[in-house]
Amino acid sequence: MSSHVIFGAGLIGSYIGACMHQLGVNVALVCRPTIKHKLISGVTLTDYQEHHANVTGLNFLDTDVLARLEPDQLKCDFLWLTVKCQSVAQAIQDIAPLVSDKTVILCCQNGLGSEKPVQNAFPNNVVLRVMVPFNVVELKAGHLHRGSQGHLTIEQTIKGQVSEILQERLNSPLLPVAQTHDMQALLWAKLQLNLGNSINALADIPVKSMLQQRGYRVVIATLMQELLTVTDELGIELPKVTSVPAKIVPYVLKLPNFLFTLVANKMLAVDPTVRTSMWWDMSQGKPTEIHYLNGAVVSSAERLGKKAPANKRIVTLIESLTSSNGAKKDLLNLARPISAKQLQNFIRKR
CATH class of the missing domain: 3.40.50.720 (NAD(P)-binding Rossmann-like Domain)
Structure with missing residues (x-):
């Protein structure tokens, strides 16, 4: 063998x-x-x-x-x-x-x-x-x-x-x-970046194209800030896995496009063809890892007596789009590709 x-x-x-x-x-x-x-x-x-x-x-x-x-x-x-x-x-x-x-x-x-x-x-x-x-x-x-x-x-x-x-x-x-x-801290840091996988799947465009649009970046930043609230509560210091420290990443993502391009050039060092694994799963009609990504933030927050409403909304949306229950899809009234503005409005709902 x-x-x-x-x-x-x-x-x-x-x-x-x-x-x-x-x-x-x-x-x-x-x-x-x-x-x-x-x-x-x-x-x-x-x-x-x-x-x-x-x-x-x-x-x-x-x-x-x-x-x-x-x-x-x-x-x-x-x-x-x-x-x-x-x-x-x-x-x-x-x-x-x-x-x-x-x-x-x-x-x-x-x-x-x-x-x-x-x-x-x-x-x-x-x-x-x-x-x-x-x-x-x-x-x-x-x-x-x-x-x-x-x-x-x-x-x-x-x-x-x-x-x-x-x-x-x-x-x-x-x-x-x-x-x-310290793999646990590293996995939390990787999870912070992977929160964008669901947004890439919903946007239905390559990762680089997604990151070039501030609207999508703002949604990802919101998801990341909820994760950082959880890791702060857990006392986990996230290692630096990008050119920008973990706690600064959400603020960089929210920058106007011209500033983001200047500050985060290494974040954009992504091949223009790259899409996330969740995009592939959704495009092929397969189950996704949503409960291990955004869902992990939600469950960890709940165990701490906290909430992660934006991540919870994204979990709900991914579930609805991968469900065979058409009525459930109609209730959300969203279908891929979903625009940044639609996503922003969706995660604001309570």
């Missing part, structure tokens, strides 16, 4: 796996047949900084391969769980044959708390959280493009050995890798 398995390899997982393979790491991908079909002849990797690599000979684990292996041969050293938050429960059952008592499981989900069911299911294993800050888009079949900045960051254990080994082995121009002692 490969020392690394990427389980649930979509855009992010396939990109990480292809980067590993390009570095000579023994890695195999578990993915849908449609994804395997796109990647099996070779993968082109690029990023917004113009790094480039061609990768061939990717290894895949599918039913045919698994049927030929003995149970002991299925076990891997590192299992990267790259499914969405809402798919973790099913994935826990599916990965069981791949996990030995020595397997390190790396949870690469957005949001907060998705690693807890994994820890409960595999209490004797090392389970580490991984923060993936960048977006990956498929420019064409077999061409994966990292469209934004940031280091894949691995949670450090008490002694830090696992994360140090992985960082040293995997860090590269196409896949910058870091490690952190």
Whole structure:
């Protein structure tokens, strides 16, 4: 069995796996047949900084391969769980044959708390959280493009050995890798940025185009300010994950367009094709991660006796648009693409 398995390899997982393979790491991908079909002849990797690599000979684990292996041969050293938050429960059952008592499981989900069911299911294993800050888009079949900045960051254990080994082995121009002692604070900081995922899905435009419009930025800033109220109450100091400190980001977002362009040029260092994972989910009629993103702010606020009304309204709106209940959609009287003005009016309602 490969020392690394990427389980649930979509855009992010396939990109990480292809980067590993390009570095000579023994890695195999578990993915849908449609994804395997796109990647099996070779993968082109690029990023917004113009790094480039061609990768061939990717290894895949599918039913045919698994049927030929003995149970002991299925076990891997590192299992990267790259499914969405809402798919973790099913994935826990599916990965069981791949996990030995020595397997390190790396949870690469957005949001907060998705690693807890994994820890409960595999209490004797090392389970580490991984923060993936960048977006990956498929420019064409077999061409994966990292469209934004940031280091894949691995949670450090008490002694830090696992994360140090992985960082040293995997860090590269196409896949910058870091490690952190305080993953909880980092995930809250990432969550602050991910609150814009829902707005991107509702706006139905690329991220860069969205950030160039002040109206959308004001909505995102409102969502972020509610999160910052929660983290202040929890005593969490958010690390700086963009060129602007976390507490300053909402104020920067509210600047007039010409000032925002001057101050936040690095925020706009996003490939013009990038859209968020929630946009992809909504566009394909799939369940979204809304309860692990904006919903996490709402539930955390409620546990503290606080409110997060704007985030709660956005959760309601995403739910209505992904519901099969047409009557529910009619009650909200909104449909994608939703303008910035419509969103501003919507989150003001009580």
